[in-house]
Amino acid sequence: MRDEQIHEAIAILNEAVKAWVSPAVTIVATQGHDPFKVLVSCILSLRTRDQTTAEASSRLFALADTPQKMAHLTVAEIEQAIYPVGFYRVKAEQIHAISQSLCDLYQGAVPEDLETLLTFKGVGRKTANLVVTLGFGKPGICVDIHVHRICNRWGYVKTNTPEQTEFALRKKLPDQYWIIINDLLVTFGQNQCTPVSPRCSTCPLYQLCDRVGVSKSR
DNA sequence: AAAACGGGGGC
DNA sequence: GCCCCAGTTTT
Numbered sequence: 001m002r003d004e005q006i007h008e009a010i011a012i013l014n015e016a017v018k019a020w021v022s023p024a025v026t027i028v029a030t031q032g033h034d035p036f037k038v039l040v041s042c043i044l045s046l047r048t049r050d051q052t053t054a055e056a057s058s059r060l061f062a063l064a065d066t067p068q069k070m071a072h073l074t075v076a077e078i079e080q081a082i083y084p085v086g087f088y089r090v091k092a093e094q095i096h097a098i099s100q101s102l103c104d105l106y107q108g109a110v111p112e113d114l115e116t117l118l119t120f121k122g123v124g125r126k127t128a129n130l131v132v133t134l135g136f137g138k139p140g141i142c143v144d145i146h147v148h149r150i151c152n153r154w155g156y157v158k159t160n161t162p163e164q165t166e167f168a169l170r171k172k173l174p175d176q177y178w179i180i181i182n183d184l185l186v187t188f189g190q191n192q193c194t195p196v197s198p199r200c201s202t203c204p205l206y207q208l209c210d211r212v213g214v215s216k217s218r
Numbered sequence: 219a220a221a222a223c224g225g226g227g228g229c
Numbered sequence: 230g231c232c233c234c235a236g237t238t239t240t
Contacts, residue, residue, distance in 0.1 A: 046225045046226070047235080084237080086235045124226050144225080146224060147224095162225085196222070197240095219240100221240075225234105226233105229232085
């Protein structure tokens with residue numbers, strides 16, 4: 001895909017996602033934009049399906065929906081609430097530790113800047129950028145495995161890691177798409193441009209896509 | 219029964 | 230760079 005074709009690709013994607021029910025970022029649809037909830041839900045979502053994440057978030061936030069309340073729960077209580085999300089033990093410890101840090105060091109508020117967010121254990125670039133964009137409505141590029149895979153399949157970027165994709169997109173992608181790119185591509189990635197056997201024969205972006213590294217498709 | 223799965227930390 | 234973390238869904 002050539003650089004100037006990104007506008008056309010995004011326009012096609014905007015139409016295509018209307019056909020799919022599940023919102024890409026279930027977090028916001030079910031839990032709202034509160035930065036603390038976005039942060040916690042995003043941690044819960046790692047290697048875990050949307051619906052499982054949403055249900056676990058609801059159970060946890062019923063017990064504690066602020067850093068103050070969360071810090072007063074025990075790790076065991078958090079574990080019990082979030083089971084069966086993947087890696088529930090590590091996640092429970094991370095959520096507890098982050099909540100305590102927020103109370104002790106940041107007056108119980110979630111920091112708004114990327115660099116501070118990245119200092120927390122359990123918060124990497126994907127999570128931090130999601131908090132910045134969804135939680136605070138500020139520009140950011142949240143690159144998960146779908147964004148990384150699809151941008152490389154298109155041939156729009158040529159990178160080896162999601163972090164490299166984030167930096168490449170930050171340079172190339174027009175500002176107006178920064179916040180929506182994750183939402184669009186996650187939905188597209190779940191329904192059409194799947195990791196294994198993508199549905200190329202029915203893809204609305206077939207002509208724009210280089211299909212880099214696609215061996216099997218349907 | 220395998221493979222696949224919406225990252226991140228520790229080393 | 231490599232290995233670990235876990236339960237669920239898809240093939």
